[in-house]
Each structure stands twice: as C-alpha cells, then as structure tokens.
Amino acid sequence: MKKKPFVTKEQLEKITSEYATPFHLYDEAGIRENARALKEAFSWNKGYREYFAVKPTPNPFLMDILRDYGCGYDCSSLTELMLSEAVGVEPGDIMFSSNDTPAEEFAYADKLGAIINLDDITHIDFLEETIGRIPETISCRYNPGGLFKITNDIMDNPGDAKYGMTTEQIFEAFRILKRKGAKEFGIHAFLASNTVTNEYYPMLAKVLFELAVKLQEETGAHIQFINLSGGIGIPYKPDQEPNDIAVIGDGVRKVYEEVLVPAGMGDVAIYTELGRFMLGPYGCLVTKAIHEKHTHKEYIGVDACAANLMRPAIYGAYHHITVMGKEEEPHDHMYDVTGSLCENCDKFAIDRMLPKIDMGDYLVIHDSGAHGFSMGYNYNGRLRSAEVLLKEDGSTKLIRRAETPADYFATFDCFEIAEKLPKRENE
Ligand SMILES: *Cc1c(COP(=O)(O)O)cnc(C)c1O
Numbered sequence: 001m002k003k004k005p006f007v008t009k010e011q012l013e014k015i016t017s018e019y020a021t022p023f024h025l026y027d028e029a030g031i032r033e034n035a036r037a038l039k040e041a042f043s044w045n046k047g048y049r050e051y052f053a054v055k056p057t058p059n060p061f062l063m064d065i066l067r068d069y070g071c072g073y074d075c076s077s078l079t080e081l082m083l084s085e086a087v088g089v090e091p092g093d094i095m096f097s098s099n100d101t102p103a104e105e106f107a108y109a110d111k112l113g114a115i116i117n118l119d120d121i122t123h124i125d126f127l128e129e130t131i132g133r134i135p136e137t138i139s140c141r142y143n144p145g146g147l148f149k150i151t152n153d154i155m156d157n158p159g160d161a162k163y164g165m166t167t168e169q170i171f172e173a174f175r176i177l178k179r180k181g182a183k184e185f186g187i188h189a190f191l192a193s194n195t196v197t198n199e200y201y202p203m204l205a206k207v208l209f210e211l212a213v214k215l216q217e218e219t220g221a222h223i224q225f226i227n228l229s230g231g232i233g234i235p236y237k238p239d240q241e242p243n244d245i246a247v248i249g250d251g252v253r254k255v256y257e258e259v260l261v262p263a264g265m266g267d268v269a270i271y272t273e274l275g276r277f278m279l280g281p282y283g284c285l286v287t288k289a290i291h292e293k294h295t296h297k298e299y300i301g302v303d304a305c306a307a308n309l310m311r312p313a314i315y316g317a318y319h320h321i322t323v324m325g326k327e328e329e330p331h332d333h334m335y336d337v338t339g340s341l342c343e344n345c346d347k348f349a350i351d352r353m354l355p356k357i358d359m360g361d362y363l364v365i366h367d368s369g370a371h372g373f374s375m376g377y378n379y380n381g382r383l384r385s386a387e388v389l390l391k392e393d394g395s396t397k398l399i400r401r402a403e404t405p406a407d408y409f410a411t412f413d414c415f416e417i418a419e420k421l422p423k424r425e426n427e
Contacts, residue, residue, distance in 0.1 A: 003238045005284060005364040006030055007390060009325040012286065012362055015388065015396055021362070022287040022304035023386040023402070024373045026062060030282040032392070034245075035069040038274070041249025045256070047269025051095040053230050054080040056275035056370035057283070059387055061399040063087045066278065074230075074273040075114070078105050085112055095227065095273060097141065097188060099163055103130040110135065117141055117188050117227070121169045124176055139186030139227065140165060140173050144207060148191045150199050156192035164189060170211070174219040184224040186271070187212055194233035194276060196240050201228055202251030205270075209259040216265065227271040228252070234280040236318050236367050243277070276370040283369020285309050285385075289361045298335050300357050305339025306346040307382035309368050310375040313345040320366040321349055329355035337363070341380045373400075383408060 006027040007015070015025065035050075042048040051074040052066045058080060063073060064087050073084040076098040084094050091113025098105060099119040103126070109116055110131045117139040118124065128134055143164025148155045158164075165173055174185060191204055205228060212223045235242045252270065260268055285308055291301030311317035321337060323329075331353040339346040348365055357363075376384045383403035388396050405424060412418045 003320045003322070003366055004327075005322050005324070005366065006282065007284070007364070009362075011390070011394065012324055012364070015390070016286065016288075016362065018396065019386055019388055019398070020402070022285060022302070022308055023388050024283055024308070024368055025286050026059075026279070026369060026387065026389050026399070027282040028065060028389055029392045031062070031065055031279060032068070034282065035066055035071070035278065037245050038249075038272075038278070039069050041245045042252070042270060042272070044249070044253050045270045046267075047225065048271070049269065050272045050274060050278070051227075052278055053273045053275030054083060056374055057279045057372070058083055058374055059399055060087045061389060061397070062279065074275075075109070078102075078108055081105070081108050081112060081114070089113075092137075095139075095271065097227075097229070097273060099141075101126075106130045115139055115186065117186070118173065119163060119165075121165055121173045121176075124173060124180070128180065134177055134180040134182050136182060137184040137186070137224065138177055138182045139188050139225070140170050140177075142167075142170050142187055142189040142208065142211060144189075144191070148203075150197060150203060155195060155200065158191045167211070171215065171219060174215055174221045178219060178221050183222065185215075185221045186225040186227055187215070187223065188227035188229055188273075190229035190231055190273075192231050195231055196233045196235055196243060198244055198247045198251060200231060201248045202255050204228055204231075205252045205255045206259065209255055212268065213259060213263040213265065216263070223265065223268055225269040225271050227273060229273045230275050230277075232272075232274055232277040234276055234367060234370075236320065238320060245277075278370070280367050280370035283367070283372055285365040285368040285372065287363050287365065289357050289359055289363060292357070292359065298333065300335045300337050302337060302339065302348070302363055304348075304365070304385070305341045305380075305382055306343070307339075307341065307376055307379055308385050309348070309365060309372050310377065311371060312348050313341075313343070319348060319368070321352065321354065322364045322366065323355050323357055324362040324364060326355035326357075326361070331355055333357070341382065343379070378408060381408065 051072040053074045072093040074095045075081045094114035096109035096114040097117040141164040145159040287302040287304035293299040306313035337349040386402040387400040389399045
C-alpha cells in the first residue's frame with residue numbers, strides 16, 4: 001500500500017506560512033472517521049466503550065474530539081487524570097490502569113470516580129489504606145505469563161512484563177475484594193503491543209473470556225466488563241496490511257458468543273483502551289530540510305530531532321517519510337535523515353531511498369499521532385514543538401504552542417539564576 005500524507009503540498013505551504021516548523025499536525029477528519037468505525041465494529045455489544053489511552057497523545061483538544069464517539073479516558077498518572085478532569089468527566093468515564101502507583105494518584109482517581117484497575121494483589125490493601133474502603137466497582141489486571149503466540153509467531157512476552165497478576169493471584173484477589181465489599185468486577189490484560197493482525201483481539205478475548213467464566217463460577221463475583229486494553233497496531237511500513245477494525249470487532253463477537261453467552265454471561269460489557277490505533281496515523285511531524293552533508297554517507301539535516309519524535313532513535317522504529325511535492329519523482333537517493341542532537345541515534349531514517357532533497361523542502365514524517373509528541377523530551381536543551389489540528393473544513397487550529405526557552409528554564413524560577421537568564425523578544 002502506498003503511504004500518502006493526509007495533507008497536500010499546497011495545504012502544507014499555507015500551514016507553514018503560519019506555524020514555524022517543526023510541528024506535529026493532526027487530521028481531524030481521519031480521527032473522526034476511524035473513531036466512528038471502531039464504535040460501529042463493537043456496536044453488537046450493548047455496554048461497549050472505548051477508553052482512549054491518554055498516554056500516547058495527551059492533548060485535551062484531541063481528547064475532546066473523541067468524546068463525540070462516547071469515549072472515556074484511560075489514565076495512568078496524576079497529570080493524565082488532571083487533563084481528563086479538565087476535558088470534563090463524570091464518574092465511570094475514566095479507567096485508571098496504572099502500575100507502581102503512588103497513593104496520591106489512587107486518591108485522585110477515586111475522587112474523580114475513575115474505575116480503578118489494580119495491577120497487583122498487594123494493591124488491594126494499599127488502595128484500602130489510601131482511600132479508606134474498596135470501591136464497589138473494581139478491576140484487576142491479568143498476566144498469564146509465558147509467550148503470547150498467534151499460530152507460531154511470537155507476538156510478545158508477557159512472562160517478562162512487569163504488569164498484572166498471575167492466574168492464582170487474580171482468583172485470590174477477586175475473593176478478597178468481594179469480602180471487602182466490591183460488587184462489580186472487571187478484568188483487563190494487555191499482552192502484545194502494536195499488533196498488525198486482525199487476530200490479536202479475538203485471541204486475547206478468548207483468554208480473558210475463559211478466565212472470566214471460571215472467575216465468576218469459582219468466586220461468585222459478578223463480572224461487569226472485560227477490558228481488552230490497547231495493542232491494536234498501525235502499519236508504519238508501506239508493505240504492511242492495515243488492521244480491519246470491522247473484522248476485529250466481529251472476531252471478538254464470535255468468541256463472545258462461543259464462550260460468554262453459553263455461560264450466561266451475555267451481559268458483559270467489552271471495553272477497549274486503544275491509543276495508537278485511535279491517533280497514530282492521524283498525526284505527522286512536519287519538518288524542513290536545513291542542511292545537507294556529503295561525508296562517508298549522504299546526510300539530510302532537518303529542523304526536528306529525536307526530542308520531537310523518539311521512536312526511531314530508541315526502538316529503531318520505521319517512520320515513513322514523504323518529501324512533499326516529490327512523491328512521483330524517482331526515489332534514487334540514499335539518505336540518512338538526521339536531527340540535531342549530539343547523539344548518533346538521532347536519525348529519522350537510515351539508508352532510506354528518497355527523491356533528491358533540496359534545502360527548504362518540507363518532509364512529512366508519518367504516523368507520529370501516537371507515542372510521538374508525548375514521548376518528547378528536552379535532551380540537549382531542545383524544546384518541544386507545537387501541535388496543530390487540521391480541521392475538517394481545511395482550516396487549522398493551534399492546539400499546543402511550541403515551548404520557549406522560558407518554559408525550559410521555568411523550574412529555576414525559585415532561584416536567583418532566574419533573573420540572569422536572558423529573555424527572548426517574544427517572551
Ligand atoms: C499504553 C497503554 C494503552 C494504549 O496502548 P496502544 O498500544 O497505544 O493502543 C492502553 N492501556 C494501557 C494500560 C497502556 O499502558
């Protein structure tokens with residue numbers, strides 16, 4: 001499949017005349033269409049709800065768009081809870097799927113009426129001591145251990161993951177929670193990340209549904225929901241076949257009818273906590289070629305760096321690059337596309353065949369809509385970029401301004417040095 005940017009060269013020229021590169025650009029039309037398709041794919045389940053995982057793209061304007069499709073929010077930290085609160089939440093609108101959780105965050109989540117998803121059996125006592133009771137609705141995170149395989153392909157290694165409770169522990173946790181007053185239960189598991197196959201969710205569903213039947217039988221706890229969590233991936237590479245969410249939804253339905261319905265559990269709600277799938281393809285990093293260097297290799301230096309998009313540097317992840325306006329030109333130049341960090345891993349692409357790049361060309365780095373801006377950092381004193389929303393009517397809206405040096409220095413504000421730090425004209 002050919003990967004095409006969601007923005008044209010003409011549109012981008014207009015946008016870059018208004019916002020300085022680099023910036024992350026988001027596609028409202030794409031976000032809406034995809035959210036609609038997800039909702040439709042699970043419409044067979046009465047209680048279905050997507051709790052959008054805030055972690056990959058914590059921007060309140062984007063979170064707000066997803067509310068139109070009934071989404072709640074999946075949070076795992078204090079600031080994610082606060083962002084959700086700012087967007088506006090009612091009790092039950094937040095799933096708090098945290099781990100290694102500070103007491104203060106359990107308390108805050110409880111104050112907002114979040115559904116708390118316990119990562120460990122020891123968190124039962126920790127939570128009870130923190131908030132003085134066990135909530136009536138509670139969820140437990142499961143980790144079956146071992147390898148998670150689809151036929152013979154190893155998808156991921158839950159046995160090596162820090163999350164969740166063992167089988168024995170989750171049974172014990174349910175008994176304890178029930179004794180302490182919990183009335184409605186949920187189970188949750190996240191066993192493989194960025195899966196580009198329609199089989200992951202149905203396979204995970206089978207594991208969780210069978211566990212749910214046993215849990216309800218053996219502990220008498222009423223299971224209200226099963227949370228399939230995140231993990232549905234996106235095709236970062238042009239040769240990857242995208243997931244078909246309708247096929248995935250139908251695959252989960254089949255397992256539901258095979259396992260839960262015969263056990264008298266046809267009232268169980270299915271929840272998801274997708275992040276990457278919701279926003280990944282609908283964001284891109286827009287950057288400009290500012291240097292070319294011909295040494296032992298051919299380098300193109302751009303004005304973005306790993307501080308804006310870290311995945312290539314830390315995971316060696318592939319992100320497709322389009323040189324705007326040159327889509328149809330022969331891709332007969334091999335480049336390393338680099339950022340400015342004094343770290344040799346700061347390369348958006350290595351040995352990538354691209355059309356000849358001229359200084360001033362705009363490069364669109366695809367699929368930065370999730371785990372993009374959010375993983376940004378300030379190494380080398382680099383500042384985080386702006387985020388811009390391309391609206392359905394073709395206009396744009398700034399949804400986060402770029403950092404300034406004053407933001408970077410803000411945590412010195414209680415020291416004398418603050419007065420000596422130069423200010424820039426626009427601050
Ligand atoms: C990161 C995360 C998600 C979202 O994962 P994606 O792969 O982006 O869909 C969902 N749930 C939990 C608990 C997570 O940590």
